[in-house]
Amino acid sequence: MTGSEGSGPPGDTTDERGDVRSTRGAAPTPDPEARRRRLSEAAVVRAVVWAARIVGALTVVAAVLPAPRRILGGELRSTLGLPAGLGLASLVVTALAGVGLLLLATGLRRRKQRAWWVATATTTFLVVVNLLHVLDQRRGIGPAVLVVALLAALIATRRYFVARQDPGGLGRSVRSLLQFGLSGFLIVWVLLALNPRRLVGDPSIAAQAAHAALSLIGVTGPVQFEQRSVWLDDLTSAIGLTFGVVALVVAGYHLLRSPEPRPSLAPEDEERLRALLDQRDGDSLGYFALRRDKAAVFAHGGKSAVSYRVLAGVALASGDPVGDVGAWPGAIEAFLDICTRYGWSPAVLGCSERGATAWAKAGLDALELGDEAVLETATFSLDGRPMRGVRQTVNRMQRSGHTVEVTRLRDVDEAERTRIAERAHRWRGAxxxxxxxxxxxxxxxxxxxxxxxxxAFRDGEPTGMLQLVPWGRDGLSLDLMIRSADADNGVNELMIAELMAAAKDHGVKRVSLNFAMFRSALERGERIGAGPVARGWARVLRIASRWWQIDSLYRFNAKFRPTWYPRYVLFPAVRDLPRVLFVVLEAEGFGGRPPTLLRLLRR
Known part of the structure; x- marks a missing residue:
């Protein structure tokens, strides 16, 4: 009888297809004091963020209304003897400051130090502008009070904005600002210098330079154009403003960018993780915490840990925390604290239902992503009608001269290990x-x-290989499945069947196979009476399978009649989900940022 037949282990449920779907495991209890403190700080930061958004939006609206406020356009300008064009320039800069506050709200939400400094400086500028407006126009006290209140709130909550930025970000920010700003300035200046006949009069070099500089902020300069050359005015204005905006955006990105350390697992952390893995059976994905491109953060006392990798400002953990379940909340809090410290968005990929519950209690949202297929050696068998397809494939492969060898890596000498690694590299190719x-x-x-x-061998020549890593004391988790280009169809089924046959001799009671993404959705779409939404979503997933192995992995796993264990992705909020999914695709090797862009970002 297969692992999908019968009632399954206690605490499991059986779906309509007869597949066992596990719901076992009680989640650990988080530290209420740490969670309460973190949520309280998050609420304060959220209030400041919304205040910045409101002030930024009102500032932009006030600047673009059909009858905008006249800053330095009345008695005060006349009294101080300021030029008339200064009012328009102030209005443009004020509008940019409002847009800046709207953009800085994202950095404030992630509690970044530099975002706080820039937001405070921007708000201070707006306070000055609003006070000048009150003095000049004798009105606008309400907006001035609102901006002053935002400045006071930013100063009062300074201690909450602790996230560090990329150490080299400040230098790259200044360099980008100068490069793009100077490029735009020179292009506009050269265009003016090369077209003297299209200009009114004979503007001096200083006037042309001033015109080019003002074009970067969208303000008309002192140079006047002939009636037939209005297009040149539009062209220089568009070029200047484009380069000015790009300079600010790129400089702001580098200034506020979260650090993205090169992934590496310290040797001492690897030793501590191995010790935790040896102590308890844990999660089937626990061994993958030992990837060398991950970092690890440990709970106080070292009884539990979370392994993660940082990509595009997202700290992506995978699987359940490693170690003592009772210490999971401490490891989770330590992970969330380090995310706050560096302005990373926390996310978790592929954790179990028990792990998802623990993360959800810490404040993350959960979304079921798919199911993991697990075979139990005590119940797995090729007998019976449900396994007829696999049984026929295995028999055909054996009759054609295929054999399979199952061995522990510790029993393989160094020369053979080298050949295995070279073979896998050769089969993978490019x-x-x-x-x-x-x-x-x-x-x-x-x-x-x-x-x-x-x-797997055919006439003595290797044609396929599986590598499985330990899952606790009596389990294995599939790490690598690869075969040669000329391997016969069915070699993977043969290797899995022979592995299960030899599992008891190696002390193995359970084997975790591939993860089937969106398995439930695919299964629902195949049921009799499935609605149009379920069928449509399943069809979309099958179309996507042309590029990503969604449907094929599900069907390959399903033929072994496994027990299905749900796996989840967790994220801070729904607005973060697209970014998290983008990072997941990059981490899993299905897309993301191209290498050229990554090199530019690290320059």
């Missing part, structure tokens, strides 16, 4: 390595002596 939450990123590594290597 294809990018994929996998983050369910891959170790190394093959036949001597640091993984308990890994199991399954090799």
């Amino acid at each position: 294809e990018d390595e994929r996998g983050f939450s369910m891959a170790s990123s190394r093959v036949a590594d001597p640091s993984d002596p308990d890994a199991v290597i399954v090799t």
Whole structure:
């Protein structure tokens, strides 16, 4: 009887297809004091963020209304003897300050130090502008009070904005501002110098330079154009403003960009993680915390840890926390604290239902992403009608001369380990390595002596290979499945069947196979009586399977009649979900930022 037949282990449920879907495991209790403090701080920051958004929006609206406020356009300008054009320039800069506050709200939400400094400086400028407006126009006290209140709130909450930025971001920000600003200035200046006949009069070089500089902020300069050359005025204005906006945006990005450390797992952290993995059975994905492109943060006392990688400002953890379940809340709080410290958005990929509950209690939202297929050696069998397809494939492969060898990596000598690694590299070819939450990123590594290597042979020549890593004391988790280009169809089914046949000899009671993304959606779309939405969504997933192995992985796993364990993705809020999913695709090797862009960002 397969693992999908029968009632399943206590605490599991059986779906309509007869597949066992696990719901086991009670979530640990988080530290209420730490969670209360973090949520209280988050509420204060959220209030400041919304205040900045409101002030920014009102500032922009006031600047673009058909009858805008006349800043320095009345008695005060006359008294101080200021030029008339200064009022328009002040209005443009004020509008840009409002837009800046709207953009800075995102940095404030992530509690970034530089975002606080820039927002405070911008708000101070708006306070001055509003006070000048009150003195000049004898009105506008309400907006002035609102801006002053925002400045007071920013100063009062300074201690909450602790997130550090990229150490080299300030230099890159200044460099970008100068490069784009100077480029736009020179292009406009050269255009003016090359077209003297299209200008009114004979403007001096200083006037042309002033015109080029003002074009960067969208203000008309002192140079006048002939009636037939209005297009040149429009062209220089568009070029100047474009370069000015790009300069501000790129400089602001580098200034506020969160640090993205190069991924690496410190040797001492790897030793501590291995000790935690040896103590308890834990999650089937626990061993993948040992990936060398992850970092680890430990709970106070070191009884639990969260491994993660930072991509595009998102700290992406995978699987459940490693170690003592009772210490999970401490590791989760430590992870969230480090995310706050560096302005990263926390996210978790592929955690179990118990892990998702623990993360949800810490304040993250959960979304079911798919299911993990697990085979139980005690119940797995090729007998019976449901397994007829796999059984026929295995028999056909055996009759055609295929054999399979199952061995622990510790029983393989160094020369053979080298051949295994070279073979896997050769079979992969130019294809990018994929996998983050369910891959170790190394093959036949001597640091993984308990890994199991399954090799298929045809007439003595290797044609396929599986690598499985330990899952606690009596389980294995699939790490790598690869075959040669000329391998016969069915070699993967043969290797899995032979692995399950030899599992008891290796002390293995359970084997975790591939993760089937959106399995429930695909299954619902196939049911009799499925509604149009379910069928439509399943069809979209099958179309997407042309590029990503969604439907094919589900069907491959399903043929072994496994127990399905739901897996989840967690994120701070719905607005963060698109960004988190983008990072997930990049981490898993299915897209993301191109290498050229990454090199430019690190320059």
